Amino acid sequence: MTRYLLAAEELVAKAESYEGMRAGIADLGAVLDAPSYRCQPQGQAAWRDEHSEKSVAWLPKAASLLVLAMHHPRDQPRLDWFDRGNTAGNRRMQEVLESLAAWLLPAHRIHAQPLPYQPARGGIFLKDAAVLAGLGVMGQNNLFLHPQWGPRLRLRALLIQERLPAGERLRDFEPCRSCDQPCLSACSSGALKTGRYRRPPCAQRLERDRAHPIDSGQGGASGDPVLVTDWCRACELACPVGRY
Structure with missing residues (x-):
């Protein structure tokens, strides 16, 4: 087993050891070439962003992403309530990403960086990244769909300086095909x-x-x-x- 394969497997396992979390690895170049970057809407007013997260500059020569998915069940609406510049769910995911980055460096000598939620501040288009990491698919309703949780989840990403083996996109999972929508x-x-x-x-x-x-x-x-x-x-x- 190569060093980077071991790092990828242990990083995903570490991420999924947190309750209600799933994770996968995506190639950064593939994400930057995904539909959201090629089809950004033009001529629309920018979303009024009140998030308190600061802008970041990416790690040099970054090549991979850990995509983190957190379950957001219907009976826990507070996870998505926005106050004081963020949501409880986002704050929890940021804590997990920071702990993963702190673990990855001494464990595998690999630098990593938690990314903010918003692409305009150095974040990534998370739904594309999650598809490429093998966590689910895009629905016809523009929702990201996970096989176990459906769209009831939230996404964040950890930027990784090395090129880790990426997950495989899900096959034979087309939930919208026979759905009455x-x-x-x-x-x-x-x-x-x-x-x-x-x-x-x-x-x-x-x-x-x-x-x-x-x-x-x-x-x-x-x-x-x-x-x-x-x-x-x-x-x-x-x-x-x-x-x-």
């Missing part, structure tokens, strides 16, 4: 009414969510209620793929 009717914004995902109606719905925060049930330091953004998950929760 309840996601289409679940979307009240019309983002899926043509049978293909359209970003503007979805973005408008998310802006409405942002403009109408909900009470988290927790009190702040001053005793005032803590308000959070509860992002729409209608299509995600309507999807029958996966058991959760």
Whole structure:
């Protein structure tokens, strides 16, 4: 077994030792050549980004990614509630990525770097990366679909300086082929009414969510209620793929 194959296998196993996590390796060059980088929409207003994560410069000569998927079950909506510049789910995944990078260097003499969520700040298009890492497929509703969890998950990435063996894309997993597509009717914004995902109606719905925060049930330091953004998950929760 080569050094890099051993590192890849142990890194994935280490990542999946955390509860509710799955992981895979993707080739960075393949991700940068994937559809999201070649088909970025032109002429659309930029998404108003309130994430608190800082921009990063990539490690020199980076060649691989660990793609981390965290289960987000329907009965844990708090994982996706946005407050203080991030979500609880994102914060948890960042902690895991930092611990993996801290383990990888002494264990295999390989440098790694947790990436922010947003591509504009040095992140990566995560759904493409997850497909190339062999974690799932893209659905016709623009959701990433995992065989066990369906779309009920969140993604992050760890940039790796060495070229580790990449996972294989899933074959014979085409959940949308025989689906009656309840996601289409679940979307009240019309983002899926043509049978293909359209970003503007979805973005408008998310802006409405942002403009109408909900009470988290927790009190702040001053005793005032803590308000959070509860992002729409209608299509995600309507999807029958996966058991959760």
